[in-house]
Amino acid sequence: MNRNLRWRILLTLAVMAVALSLVLPSVPGIKNTMLGKILPDSAINLGLDLKGGIHLTLGVDVDKAIENNMANMGQDVKASAREDDLAVLKPTSLPGTRLEAVLVGSAKQEAFEKLLGKQFPNLRIDGKETLPEDRVKYVLSMTPQYKKELAKLTIDQAVKTIRNRIDQFGVAEPDIRRQEGNRIQVQLPGLSDPERAIAVIGKTAHLEFKIVDDTVDPEAIKQGLLGPGRELSVMMQRGPNNTTRDLPIVLKKEAVMSGEHITDARATIEQNNNQFSVSLTFNARGAKIFERVTEENLKKRLAIVLDGKCYSAPVIQDKISGGKAQITGSFTQEEARDLAIVLRAGALPAPVNILEQRTVGPTLGQESIDAGMMATGIAAIAIILFMAIYYSTAGIIADIVLLLNIVLTMAGLAAFGATLTLPGIAGIILTIAMAVDANVLIYERIREELRKGVKPLEAVDKGYGKATLTILDSNTTNVIVAIILYQFGTGPIRGFAVTLVLGIIMSMFTAIFVSRIMFDLYMSKRKADAPVSI
Amino acid sequence: MSFSFIKHETNIDFIGLRKLAFILSAAMILIGAVSLVMKGGPRYGIDFAGGVILQTKFSAPTDIEKVKKVLESSNVPGLVVQQMGKAKDNEFLVRTSTTDDSSANIHKTVAKALDEGFSDNKYEFKRIEMVGPKVGEDLRGKAMEAMYFAILIIAIYISGRFEHRWMAAGLMAAGLFAGITALQYFHAPQVWLVLGALIITLGLCFVLRLNYALGAIVALIHDVLITVGLFSIMDKEFDLTIIAALLTLIGFSLNDTIIVYDRIRETRGLKTGETLPVIINKSVNQTLSRTILTSGLAFLAVFSLFLFGGAVIHDFALAMLIGIVVGTYSSIYVAAPIIISLAPPEIETPAAPVAPRGKTKLKAKTA
Numbered sequence: 002m003n004r005n006l007r008w009r010i011l012l013t014l015a016v017m018a019v020a021l022s023l024v025l026p027s028v029p030g031i032k033n034t035m036l037g038k039i040l041p042d043s044a045i046n047l048g049l050d051l052k053g054g055i056h057l058t059l060g061v062d063v064d065k066a067i068e069n070n071m072a073n074m075g076q077d078v079k080a081s082a083r084e085d086d087l088a089v090l091k092p093t094s095l096p097g098t099r100l101e102a103v104l105v106g107s108a109k110q111e112a113f114e115k116l117l118g119k120q121f122p123n124l125r126i127d128g129k130e131t132l133p134e135d136r137v138k139y140v141l142s143m144t145p146q147y148k149k150e151l152a153k154l155t156i157d158q159a160v161k162t163i164r165n166r167i168d169q170f171g172v173a174e175p176d177i178r179r180q181e182g183n184r185i186q187v188q189l190p191g192l193s194d195p196e197r198a199i200a201v202i203g204k205t206a207h208l209e210f211k212i213v214d215d216t217v218d219p220e221a222i223k224q225g226l227l228g229p230g231r232e233l234s235v236m237m238q239r240g241p242n243n244t245t246r247d248l249p250i251v252l253k254k255e256a257v258m259s260g261e262h263i264t265d266a267r268a269t270i271e272q273n274n275n276q277f278s279v280s281l282t283f284n285a286r287g288a289k290i291f292e293r294v295t296e297e298n299l300k301k302r303l304a305i306v307l308d309g310k311c312y313s314a315p316v317i318q319d320k321i322s323g324g325k326a327q328i329t330g331s332f333t334q335e336e337a338r339d340l341a342i343v344l345r346a347g348a349l350p351a352p353v354n355i356l357e358q359r360t361v362g363p364t365l366g367q368e369s370i371d372a373g374m375m376a377t378g379i380a381a382i383a384i385i386l387f388m389a390i391y392y393s394t395a396g397i398i399a400d401i402v403l404l405l406n407i408v409l410t411m412a413g414l415a416a417f418g419a420t421l422t423l424p425g426i427a428g429i430i431l432t433i434a435m436a437v438d439a440n441v442l443i444y445e446r447i448r449e450e451l452r453k454g455v456k457p458l459e460a461v462d463k464g465y466g467k468a469t470l471t472i473l474d475s476n477t478t479n480v481i482v483a484i485i486l487y488q489f490g491t492g493p494i495r496g497f498a499v500t501l502v503l504g505i506i507m508s509m510f511t512a513i514f515v516s517r518i519m520f521d522l523y524m525s526k527r528k529a530d531a532p533v534s535i
Numbered sequence: 536m537s538f539s540f541i542k543h544e545t546n547i548d549f550i551g552l553r554k555l556a557f558i559l560s561a562a563m564i565l566i567g568a569v570s571l572v573m574k575g576g577p578r579y580g581i582d583f584a585g586g587v588i589l590q591t592k593f594s595a596p597t598d599i600e601k602v603k604k605v606l607e608s609s610n611v612p613g614l615v616v617q618q619m620g621k622a623k624d625n626e627f628l629v630r631t632s633t634t635d636d637s638s639a640n641i642h643k644t645v646a647k648a649l650d651e652g653f654s655d656n657k658y659e660f661k662r663i664e665m666v667g668p669k670v671g672e673d674l675r676g677k678a679m680e681a682m683y684f685a686i687l688i689i690a691i692y693i694s695g696r697f698e699h700r701w702m703a704a705g706l707m708a709a710g711l712f713a714g715i716t717a718l719q720y721f722h723a724p725q726v727w728l729v730l731g732a733l734i735i736t737l738g739l740c741f742v743l744r745l746n747y748a749l750g751a752i753v754a755l756i757h758d759v760l761i762t763v764g765l766f767s768i769m770d771k772e773f774d775l776t777i778i779a780a781l782l783t784l785i786g787f788s789l790n791d792t793i794i795v796y797d798r799i800r801e802t803r804g805l806k807t808g809e810t811l812p813v814i815i816n817k818s819v820n821q822t823l824s825r826t827i828l829t830s831g832l833a834f835l836a837v838f839s840l841f842l843f844g845g846a847v848i849h850d851f852a853l854a855m856l857i858g859i860v861v862g863t864y865s866s867i868y869v870a871a872p873i874i875i876s877l878a879p880p881e882i883e884t885p886a887a888p889v890a891p892r893g894k895t896k897l898k899a900k901t902a
Binding site: 430474 | 590662667670674677678680693782783785794825832845847855
């Protein structure tokens with residue numbers, strides 16, 4: 002054995018040792034043994050399609066958030082103007098996120114514009130128009146830069162809120178990330194009840210307290226005659242046997258308080274009827290507001306409105322101080338718990354829509370793993386048998402390096418923290434074929450050289466030499482395709498691209514480098530004039 | 536002990552068969568195209584068209600007719616129910632289309648109908664997939680983009696690699712880029728971008744006399760067209776995994792083409808004084824065993840995936856199987872012979888130019 006060969010064997014063994022230490026932790030049953038404690042912590046991640054879970058793409062309605070912000074700014078403009086002794090009438094939103102405001106007293110234009118420039122740098126004046134009665138109508142809009150900033154803030158806030166809710170919901174290893182086009186991608190592995198999770202994530206949870214107007218006559222409600230500053234809402238009432246019905250209820254449009262002051266929300270059980278409700282705790286500012294509101298509206302009904310729907314509207318019996326309130330609405334335990342989570346985590350800055358949902362149940366995930374293993378195993382056995390029969394000794398060498406290739410590919414997955422998906426298993430099956438393809442190219446070349454009458458040692462040399470370039474070449478095209486797939490593919494397809502690239506790279510090492518070592522060993526043991534078993 | 540399926544020195548006249556092969560290929564492409572036209576384009580799965588898929592498993596036996604009947608009453612749009620696996624699995628694929636951006640409600644509607652219709656038979660949704668129309672549109676765009684980049688990069692790679700003329704390859708890349716930028720400037724739809732990229736690639740290969748690259752690309756297009764056509768005939772759906780399969784088979788089909796082309800170049804370098812058709816025929820025959828072996832092994836592996844890999848990956852495996860067969864055929868009967876058809880006779884017949892490869896090509900260009 003020459004020194005060169007010894008060096009190559011040592012390198013191979015070192016690579017194999019590293020690979021095994023990376024792969025073994027993923028083998029069930031090894032993790033908890035003594036061996037598992039020494040080995041690195043590098044289990045192969047399974048994709049959602051294999052371990053089950055939910056993949057969601059959420060679209061954040063940024064336009065809505067901008068619209069809301071614009072409406073708030075209108076109120077702010079009015080308030081600021083009042084402080085400067087300027088009268089601004091009914092700031093109203095116009096389509097295309099514009100704002101209309103009417104200034105009383107055309108002589109005060111300069112002062113008003115100065116105020117806008119100073120306190121509202123994000124607004125610009127799109128146009129103004131002199132109205133009768135000495136009034137001036139202004140059309141204001143947001144600067145594009147501010148709009149962009151606002152959109153970014155909205156999404157960031159949405160991501161934060163969703164992460165917060167999921168953390169409280171209790172999901173191991175969630176993956177939440179921003180995507181282009183105002184989208185958020187959420188991946189929740191291993192959830193048994195996708196419906197509930199989606200409801201918790203997707204709920205805007207915009208909580209408002211509004212005063213009920215009981216003076217409006219039911220007939221007027223039917224005709225839609227509500228009076229100024231009133232709005233129609235529905236209150237869900239739960240009857241016996243889980244039936245529900247919606248009752249119309251008239252509210253004063255302006256909310257007296259919103260959910261931003263909530264510091265805590267808990268599901269609680271009511272002693273008298275064993276029903277669940279959600280108790281709220283406000284911060285100091287919220288407590289003060291709540292105290293004032295309840296004091297001013299004694300004996301009136303206070304509606305608790307969540308996302309436009311009234312949950313309960315108890316009569317205010319007394320001034321409530323101490324910053325605590327309760328939402329009763331005959332909830333089930335789960336409903337109360339989930340509602341508490343979303344209230345605790347805060348409202349989403351804008352409504353979100355579910356644009357894409359892919360849920361794989363745990364049974365299908367396990368079935369896919371089993372089917373994938375089965376297909377891989379049978380493919381490997383068929384190829385191993387074929388190679389052994391077709392190329393005898395050389396075929397067995399190809400088989401051994403094929404097994405090395407599979408181990409190395411798995412080790413690569415573990416080392417890079419890549420995710421194994423069902424298409425990824427298909428990728429492994431394909432690389433099994435490609436890894437032996439490399440050996441086929443080499444062996445066919447050796448056979449050809451032998452037929453030409455070339456001496457065995459030289460034929461092996463030529464076979465490896467000439468076929469290597471071809472193998473490199475043909476693998477390059479596969480790597481190009483895999484990289485493109487990775488770039489444009491979604492989760493499962495990316496898994497395919499990753500195993501394909503890893504498998505190809507590992508096959509260069511095993512099929513060319515390692516199989517050559519074994520071939521050299523075989524050739525050195527062989528009697529000088531014996532035929533090559535290929 | 537070892538043996539081989541293929542005789543050591545086959546001498547099949549592939550070049551003589553090329554007219555027949557071209558007719559066969561044209562017929563296959565035509566049949567596929569007719570099917571595509573008659574069915575109004577490829578049948579998009581929910582990845583591209585948007586929609587909802589519910590893989591539903593019942594615990595007690597039921598039949599597809601009952602499932603259909605129960606669901607038809609719920610008025611979900613575009614309802615399709617398919618049996619999955621064997622009859623004893625009691626598993627069905629419920630598919631609906633969607634008109635809404637957020638069709639999260641469809642599966643609740645389906646669940647409600649099933650609850651009522653199968654009150655005595657428990658069921659579970661093993662898989663829920665919902666793709667809104669907007670996401671579907673995006674995914675379609677992404678798939679097209681992937682196809683376009685695959686053509687671009689592979690065209691550049693093989694023209695550079697096969698011809699050893701990276702200058703020409705660079706020129707082609709620049710031309711392709713300019714053409715596509717122009718198309719994008721006019722806001723051409725993505726399908727036109729891909730078609731444009733193809734036409735520009737083929738045209739530039741022809742003008743720059745990149746015959747090997749041209750042959751390889753024609754073979755690739757041939758493979759993809761036939762696979763897509765067969766999928767249409769079999770009424771299979773196109774989704775993301777099928778696009779992945781198409782791209783993968785492009786890579787696979789190229790492998791075999793590269794083996795044959797490398798041999799042609801090697802033989803030409805020997806300067807035996809033989810004509811190009813003879814050299815090509817010889818090269819294809821010499822590499823026949825390895826072409827068939829490598830493809831056969833790939834087929835064997837993917838066939839195992841097709842049989843045992845489960846329903847989710849079934850169509851992916853099918854596309855790969857078709858692609859491997861068609862790709863092997865095209866490497867032998869299309870990619871190699873097409874070089875003769877493309878080459879003007881005055882350049883290619885006396886295949887004994889003495890100068891090194893790169894220079895020969897330059898001469899050919901000026902001729």
